[in-house]
Amino acid sequence: MSKERLLTGQEVEHMSEAWLTKMAEEQSNFTHGVVRILPDGWLYPGTTPRFLNRIQSVKYRPDDVVVMTFPKSGTTWMQEILWTMLFNPNLDNPQATQPLLVRSTDISSDMMFDSVNIEDANPESLYATFKKMCPGKNVEDGIAIQCLDATPGQRVIKTHYPLDLMPPDLLDKTKVVYVARNPKDMVVSFYHFYKVLKVFNYKGSLEMFIKSFMNNELMYGPVWPHIKQAWQKRNHPNLHFVFYEDLKADTQGELQKLNQFLSTGLSEQQLKNVVQHTSFSSMKSRGDPIPDKSLYNKELHQSSGGFFRKGVTGDWKNHFSPELNQEMSKWIKDNIGDSGIHFKMD
Numbered sequence: 001m002s003k004e005r006l007l008t009g010q011e012v013e014h015m016s017e018a019w020l021t022k023m024a025e026e027q028s029n030f031t032h033g034v035v036r037i038l039p040d041g042w043l044y045p046g047t048t049p050r051f052l053n054r055i056q057s058v059k060y061r062p063d064d065v066v067v068m069t070f071p072k073s074g075t076t077w078m079q080e081i082l083w084t085m086l087f088n089p090n091l092d093n094p095q096a097t098q099p100l101l102v103r104s105t106d107i108s109s110d111m112m113f114d115s116v117n118i119e120d121a122n123p124e125s126l127y128a129t130f131k132k133m134c135p136g137k138n139v140e141d142g143i144a145i146q147c148l149d150a151t152p153g154q155r156v157i158k159t160h161y162p163l164d165l166m167p168p169d170l171l172d173k174t175k176v177v178y179v180a181r182n183p184k185d186m187v188v189s190f191y192h193f194y195k196v197l198k199v200f201n202y203k204g205s206l207e208m209f210i211k212s213f214m215n216n217e218l219m220y221g222p223v224w225p226h227i228k229q230a231w232q233k234r235n236h237p238n239l240h241f242v243f244y245e246d247l248k249a250d251t252q253g254e255l256q257k258l259n260q261f262l263s264t265g266l267s268e269q270q271l272k273n274v275v276q277h278t279s280f281s282s283m284k285s286r287g288d289p290i291p292d293k294s295l296y297n298k299e300l301h302q303s304s305g306g307f308f309r310k311g312v313t314g315d316w317k318n319h320f321s322p323e324l325n326q327e328m329s330k331w332i333k334d335n336i337g338d339s340g341i342h343f344k345m346d
């Protein structure tokens with residue numbers, strides 16, 4: 001039997017019924033099952049290969065900026081920083097009140113609508129935007145991908161797909177900002193998100209979640225090739241690599257570097273405006289980037305602090321047992337190897 005392959009050449013493996021049954025003990029299933037994309041082993045809902053093939057023909061524009069991350073690494077923060085730097089440095093753009101997902105398309109979001117647990121959800125703001133921007137088009141062909149095509153001018157584009165699943169000439173065509181976060185804080189944030197979002201409806205403990213994360217059994221994983229692919233390109237003139245912890249410790253300094261990378265030429269005052277507008281408290285006060293409450297488990301959303309949960313470095317210390325910490329520290333050390341990546345943990 002011939003192997004199913006993506007346009008980018010990777011092999012698609014459909015996960016077995018036994019694997020899906022086991023997964024369903026901890027989280028929601030997906031209508032079209034789950035696939036692994038080989039050789040790196042990316043785990044995604046079964047509709048993903050179709051969307052991955054479609055994004056190969058997206059026309060990237062020279063002034064587009066792509067924010068690429070593993071989930072919970074500071075994607076939303078960077079999206080808002082970039083959008084504000086490009087379109088609102090004087091904080092006077094009325095478009096800034098639009099939800100972030102309308103101003104900055106997530107091209108890796110379409111696959112998640114296949115979760116069996118959100119069949120009845122009605123993400124109104126997404127559908128309303130889609131109907132307005134793409135009249136006559138089909139939701140099944142991808143809301144995000146089609147909205148992106150219909151967005152005029154310069155765009156800030158979000159993706160959780162790694163470099164090797166994006167068009168091979170992406171860095172020749174456009175700029176990419178990659179944000180990485182220390183894996184201990186990222187996994188705690190990911191766990192809360194997996195519980196709060198109906199798409200996943202995660203029922204297991206943090207310990208179970210972390211073991212699944214380290215064993216590459218969670219959607220979007222594995223994390224290491226995701227980070228390393230971008231890290232290897234960190235000196236490419238069209239890729240800017242940022243750590244969440246550095247952005248947190250010296251936001252103005254990191255924005256100055258972005259100002260150079262993007263050739264935005266913003267003044268110190270304009271950069272200060274951006275810092276203030278994108279601070280954790282400012283962003284939290286303006287509300288969640290996913291405004292559709294039907295996609296959340298309501299009570300958990302309230303009790304956990306919502307999307308803007310803590311926004312700090314080192315929260316993992318409030319959640320890890322000494323044993324779990326030891327295990328994860330070893331896993332991080334083994335995987336970093338001699339790559340030169342250094343995460344700040346405190």
Ligand code: A3P
Binds near residue numbers: 192280309
């Ligand atoms: P926590 O859950 O640790 O609070 P992503 O956007 O990639 O999903 O990442 C979400 C994480 O980034 C969450 O982490 C969120 O609170 C944090 N975050 C979002 N906006 C932030 C900001 N302006 N400053 C600091 N952290 C922010």
